[in-house]
Amino acid sequence: MAGKGLTRDGVVREAIGLIEERGLQALSARELAARLRIRAASLYNHIKSMDELRTQIAFYAIAELRRAQTAAIGGKARGGAVTALAEAYYRFGKERPELYRVILSLPMVKNDALQAAAGDIVEPIMAALSGYALGEDRKMHLQRVLRSIMHGFLSQEEAGCFRHFPVEVSESYALAVRGFILLLESEEAETRK
């Protein structure tokens, strides 16, 4: 091995650090290279392209989000699990905004492996719904609904759409989650009948 002991993961980690510190749009080849005390061209000994790097970062972001959600539902069931999951999702968006931005910016990229990874977020949600007596298809539909609510809410708050009206944002979110649980119970009753 030659060089400065720099590894591919080290580059990714430095990129994440840069993003969390100075924002997603501050990530550039030259800026990242400077942080690593390297010239921009040398980055290409470790990564294939900046796009691939961004994909790698997205993998990390998705894994972190998934971890937070899985941890949140531990030991809980039904409404409690759903509420905890939704809160964990929200907290992630708030505490690591730049990392969450990476996930928000995914629609722009078209990458099969990444889309599959994004599907990983499905699992904890399905787990949270497992306490409800629902068919697999129904559960899948409902999982999409919950994901839409959480993702949509954070997107809009990030965009500043909620800023101009003087009613509590957290209350709106709680209401949304409550509505989802209502739907869950209604669907469960429908299934049982």
Next chain:
Amino acid sequence: MAGKGLTRDGVVREAIGLIEERGLQALSARELAARLRIRAASLYNHIKSMDELRTQIAFYAIAELRRAQTAAIGGKARGGAVTALAEAYYRFGKERPELYRVILSLPMVKNDALQAAAGDIVEPIMAALSGYALGEDRKMHLQRVLRSIMHGFLSQEEAGCFRHFPVEVSESYALAVRGFILLLESEEAETRK
């Protein structure tokens, strides 16, 4: 007046055409200029910057979305109005995907006037909810919820998150809307009590 009768609105319109034809990321100063049979630098006689142009495009996109929603709820009330609104929103995302992408990409930009315009989308939604007996604050919360559902759903579908599971996407959306109406009725009952 000198030049080729080119106006600021003409530039914006050409940019929208370019975006709808070749995609949001195909929009560049030189590409747009070429379409107008002009050099890139000459664009700056009509627009202040590419960012300002993008903002202008976003204004248009938001106005169009709002128009579609307002038209959809015409003559309808309560559940019918909400369903029609949600369908119109979904259809807009499907029929003019690149224009909708512009709205999706808004979070990245921080622009006060634009955020205010984004608030315009509130109006038709509030109108759709007007048939329900709800306090103003409650209505505002619920408007946020519906917007989150619609926006979140299209975001995720755009991102390809729904692609890997063989259950109908439109059914998931219909379920989400049904759930929202359930919440609406529940909140109305709460208010009346």
Next chain:
DNA sequence: ATAATAAAACTAACGCTGTTAGTCAAGGAG
């Protein structure tokens, strides 16, 4: 220890991006 090898750094350059400065030509107003 020294020579060979492979990894990782380097410099230089290309084509792309948005943008500014300075110039020139053409149409309308006094």
Next chain:
DNA sequence: CTCCTTGACTAACAGCGTTAGTTTTATTAT
């Protein structure tokens, strides 16, 4: 007819990601 504004132009800059080709450096084998 002249003035002057308007909108086009050319030339250039700094930044971006990226590639090719070269040199350094660290490890391994002799």
